[in-house]
Amino acid sequence: MFDQLTQSLQKTFKNLRGQGKLSEENIQEALRDVRMALLEADVHFQVVKTFVENVREKVMGADVLNSVSPGQQFIKHIHDEIERLLGEKQAEFDKSGRPQSIVMLGLHGVGKTTTTGKLARRFKGEDKKVLVVGCDIRRPAAVDQLRVLAEQAGVEMLGPIPGESVTAVGRRARQQAEQGGFDVVIYDTGGRLQIDDELVNEVAELTRVTDARNKVLVIDAAMGQESVNVAETFHARCGLTGLILTKLDGDARGGAALSVREVTGCPILMVGVGEKQEDLQPFYPSRMADRILGMGDVVSLVEKAQENVDEDEMKRMEKRMFSGQMDLEDFLMQLRQMKKLGSMTQLMDMMPGMPNMDAAKKAKAAELGQRQSKRFEAIILSMTPFERKRPKIINGKRRIRIAKGSGTRVKDVNDLIKQFSQAQKMTKKLKNMKGKMPRMPKGMMPGF
Ligand SMILES: Nc1nc2c(ncn2[C@@H]2O[C@H](COP(=O)(O)OP(=O)(O)OP(=O)(O)O)[C@@H](O)[C@H]2O)c(=O)[nH]1
Ligand SMILES: [Mg+2]
Known part of the structure; x- marks a missing residue:
């Protein structure tokens, strides 16, 4: 596939x-x-x-x-x-409701009964008490098929009494499941070759009387574009909650089945990959995307590169800070990193003590902060590379030039240089501290 x-x-x-x-x-x-x-x-x-x-x-x-x-x-x-x-992300069945109930919907031959057996086996494996219900009142063979599968899975089965309607079976099964202390009930329905009103009305009524929270459409991966129409109709009438794709082990093109998720907005819960009861797997979108592309190496390479952009920059800066060599170029980088981290308001919300400030004050402070960092950025960009590396040479005359060039006032340039000197002093302190920090005995910390 x-x-x-x-x-x-x-x-x-x-x-x-x-x-x-x-x-x-x-x-x-x-x-x-x-x-x-x-x-x-x-x-x-x-x-x-x-x-x-x-x-x-x-x-x-x-x-x-x-x-x-x-x-x-x-x-x-x-x-x-x-x-x-x-x-x-990987999706799960709705577990609310006692018992947890699942109605299997879909056209003829897509794998509803087989998948009911597979699910029963799976839930049984989780130590749950499972009841499967045969709601196909027209084909006795279908009920027999379910009986065999239920036996194979080691779960109980309830079938229709001759003459009973689908909703009557549903009601009776629900009652029995509630009284019998079942954890999960799975209703298997009969399909048609084509979608028609009678079928849809019948199953819509069944989902109502059983109060099933899981209304699952089973789709054969080999089915073409028709599956999109089928899904739209079932969704409109029954309010689908999830999808199960079957026959993924075949050589179908599969694209239509993928479209159904997008068209209904319902998650793919499981996939069938064979005829046996154990051939049912959870669906992992990311793994499936990897498989479809067959390019796992490239994808992880790009992911790493994305993570590393900021990390590389931070490491370089950290190194310079600890060496006490920070210059205005590094300061500029810090300003830009801050900007990347998100808006000032968001940052302030994360800082302890800040959330107590009233919203108007917070917004004002955030705006001031943002304006200042923009100003600082403009000022540094108006300096020559030499000035950025050796801020000490920035005398009064240079300050006037820089202020003019950046459209700011000399006072702003002074503020920047003052703030930078304070930051530089801090990095020198850090450097000295680092030298004096007692060394840990080898082996005390993992990895050292
Ligand atoms: N290879 C393969 N075959 C499957 C899978 N799921 C179901 N089948 C086969 O598809 C055929 C039809 O499956 P059923 O479970 O009877 O289909 P159904 O939806 O219950 O059909 P109706 O009751 O007639 O509506 C059977 O031969 C199954 O063995 C699967 O994941 N892989
Ligand atoms: Mg069936």
């Missing part, structure tokens, strides 16, 4: 990876290829459109990372967007 998508994406990436710089044209071309790859994999056209737009925005707006190539960065954006499409 997804093999074809993986192959087409890899071909696109191969062209990009070697590029030192990406031109507008390269990006357009790559995005066109990605669009084709997704459409060929049967992803819904509307979903493809959003996907490509999101990637385009990210590529245009991203920070340039020096340690990786633009092509690698592009791959990371595609990965992140696939992950977003798949739902970002």
Whole structure:
């Protein structure tokens, strides 16, 4: 599954990876290829459109990372967007309600009954008392199939009495589950070849009388674009809460199944990867995105580079501070790091004592702080590189020039130099302290 998508994406990436710089044209071309790859994999056209737009925005707006190539960065954006499409975090069944109840919905032959058996086995493995309910009143064989699967999983099973309606089975099962102290009830329903009003009305009523918090649509990964319509109808009428994809072990293109998550906004809870009862797995969007792209190495490389940008800068600065050599260039860097950390108001909220200030005062102080750091930045940028390295030479005449150049007053330049000298004094103190700090005996701290 997804093999074809993986192959087409890899071909696109191969062209990009070697590029030192990406031109507008390269990006357009790559995005066109990605669009084709997704459409060929049967992803819904509307979903493809959003996907490509999101990637385009990210590529245009991203920070340039020096340690990786633009092509690698592009791959990371595609990965992140696939992950977003798949739902970002792993989702769970709704556990509220006693017993926890799950209604399995879907068209004929998608794997509802098989998956009911798989889920029953899974919950039983968690030491839960499980009841499975056969709500397929039209096909006796379906009830027999469920009975066999329930036995295999070692759980109890309740089937329809001849002549009983689907809702009547649902009501009876709910009552029995509540009285019998069951932890989980799974209602297996019958499917149709095509979605029709009768089927939808029937299951919508069943979800109501059973008060099931989990309304799960089972989707066969091999089903094409039809699955999007099916999902939309079930969602509109029953209010789906989750999806289960089956037959991921096959060679289906799979794109339609992926579109269903985006179209309904419901998470993929589990995936079926075979016919046996143990062939059911939790769904991890990030792992699936890795698998689809087949580019785990590049993705983690870019992630590391993203983490390291700030870390490298901080380390360099720390080193200089401890050596007592801080100059105005470092001071400027500090100002910029502060800016990156977020707005002043957010920072102030995190500081102890600050939250007690009233909102207006806080906003005023934050604004003053922000204005001052902008002013300081302008002042430092108006200095010559030599002045930044040797602030001591900045005499009265130079101060007048710098103030003019930065559109500030001499008093502002004085303030900056005063604040810088204080910071420099601190770093000298740090240096002396570091020299005098008693050394830890070897082995007392892990890693030393
Ligand atoms: N390979 C594979 N086969 C599966 C998977 N899930 C279900 N099947 C098979 O798909 C076929 C149909 O499965 P059922 O569980 O009977 O489907 P259903 O949705 O209950 O069908 P109806 O009751 O007729 O609506 C069976 O042969 C299953 O063994 C899966 O994850 N992988
Ligand atoms: Mg069935």
